[in-house]
Amino acid sequence: MDQLVLEAEPRTIKGKQVNQLRRQGLVPAVVYGKATAPIPVQVPRRPLELVLSKAGESTLISLRVADRAEPLTVLVRDQQRDALTQVITHVDFYAVVMTETIRVRIPLVLEGEPPVLQKFQGVLLQQKEEVEVECLPKDLVPHIAVDVSTLQTFDDSIYVKDLVLPAGIQVLDDPEELVATVSPVAEEVVEAEAAPAEPGEVEVIKKGKKEEEQAEAEE
Incomplete structure (x- = not known):
């Protein structure tokens, strides 16, 4: 640009x-x-x-x-x-002084499609929006691309240490800080409704109750 x-x-x-x-x-x-x-x-x-x-x-x-x-x-x-x-x-x-390094924050932009989402339902989560860097002014970039095609499974994650940095840029943030991951979507469990009793079953219940009442009357 x-x-x-x-x-x-x-x-x-x-x-x-x-x-x-x-x-x-x-x-x-x-x-x-x-x-x-x-x-x-x-x-x-x-x-x-x-x-x-x-x-x-x-x-x-x-x-x-x-x-x-x-x-x-x-x-x-x-x-x-x-x-x-x-x-x-x-x-x-x-x-800025073009011959002296400066510290700025550069946005992180997720690029690509996680392969895990082609097989399973899930949500791509960006946990970190930007990183602090140090570089010469001439080496500044508008953003740093994060390739999420490495997220093959739900156990995979991208950390600051995994970022592919443009030449001349040094990241100052914690290398173990999480950048992106994919979280599975929990499936909803729908409880089956109780099936209505069959006519025959209802009749048996009613008939049995009448027989019990008659037996009690005879006693």
Whole structure:
């Protein structure tokens, strides 16, 4: 995927006055990093929403600030939204240094079909949604694929140690942590309804009762 590009302008309005920007369709943001002092910026809402819909925490963005000669390579570190409308209200961008490793969380995406589900009824369960990794910015990927075709039986599982990682990426999470497994579906046991008595059987019961009553009367 091509690197995402976003245009921004320096921001002079701060504090509660930033609501003026929001009414104009602009979103206040800040850029910071290990080698970058905090830079207040403002970004048009619609282009920002489009980029955020494509960018995860591990997606590099080329941020072009109007008063800077070179674009900044950034990651989305935090975003705030209105609790009711879910409209974006603020964004934090982290400026990376391309020659230094960073730590980010990368989503795990299950791919394929477990062979066990072709023979038996069951449910594929994803126990872990993402992993924390360390790598150079150039080695970042949008997600890590998890091949579930290795789940041949209900006893098979996929752990962090089983992940096939792209070059240059090191996972920091516990290697024994469970990622995915298949759980069997319990079959419902339907109790058979008691069959109604046959007419002959009912008659025998009634007849037997009459005979008992007659015997008691004769005594």
